[in-house]
Amino acid sequence: VQLQASGGGLVQAGGSLRLSCAACGGTFSSYVMGWFRQAPRKEREFVAAINWSGGSTYYADSVKGRFAISRDNAKNTVYLQMNSLKPEDTAVYYCAGRPDYSGSSYYTKTGLYDYWGQGTLVTVSS
Numbered sequence: 001v002q003l004q005a006s007g008g009g010l011v012q013a014g015g016s017l018r019l020s021c022a023a024c025g026g027t028f029s030s031y032v033m034g035w036f037r038q039a040p041r042k043e044r045e046f047v048a049a050i051n052w053s054g055g056s057t058y059y060a061d062s063v064k065g066r067f068a069i070s071r072d073n074a075k076n077t078v079y080l081q082m083n084s085l086k087p088e089d090t091a092v093y094y095c096a097g098r099p100d101y102s103g104s105s106y107y108t109k110t111g112l113y114d115y116w117g118q119g120t121l122v123t124v125s126s
Contacts, residue, residue, distance in 0.1 A: 001026035001115045005095045008120030011085055015124070019080040021095030021117055029073040031115075032100040032107050035080045037091035037122075044094065046108040048080060056105040063089075085124045092119040 007019040021033070034049040048059045048069040057069050066085075071078040078095060096113035107113065 001028075001031075001097065003095050003097060003115055003117035005093065005117040005120040008093060008122045010123045010125065013085060013087055013124055013126050015085050016081070016083045017085065017122060019082065019093055019095075019120060019122075021078045021080075023076040023078075023097065023115075026097075026115075027099070028076040028097075030099055030101065031097040032105060033069075033071060033078040034096045034107055034113060035069060035078075035093060036096060036110060037089075037093045038119075039088075039091040042091075044110055046110075047093070049105045049107050050078065051103050051105040052100060053103070056103060058105040058108070060108075082122070085122075087124050087126045090122060090124050092121050094119045 002024045005021045035047040038044040050057045050069045054071050068081040095117040098114040
C-alpha cells in the first residue's frame, strides 16, 4: 500500500488547511487511518484517527474541536480539515494506515500502523 499526503503549506494563525492522503493498493475501506505530526526536534505525535467506515474518530486533546478527520472510501482518500490553526501546529504531517476489522479508531501509537505516507509540511505563522 502506498500513501500520498498532500495539502500542506504556509498559513497565518487562525487560518485553515485541508490535508489529503490518497491510498494506492490494498483494501483501503478496511483500514483504520491516522494522522500524525512531527515538529522540529520533537517526536512524532498522534493527531487523529478514523475507523474503516468513518463512524468512529479519535483526536489528540491538542486538536480536539479544531481539526476534523474524514474519509471517502470510494476515492481511497482520508482528509484532515484543520481550522483555527496555531503556530504550535507547525509540523510535518504524516498519514498512516493499517488493516482493522474491529471498528475501533483508538490507534494512537506509531508502532500500530503498517503503512506511512511521505509527509506534508504545514507552517503556521504568527
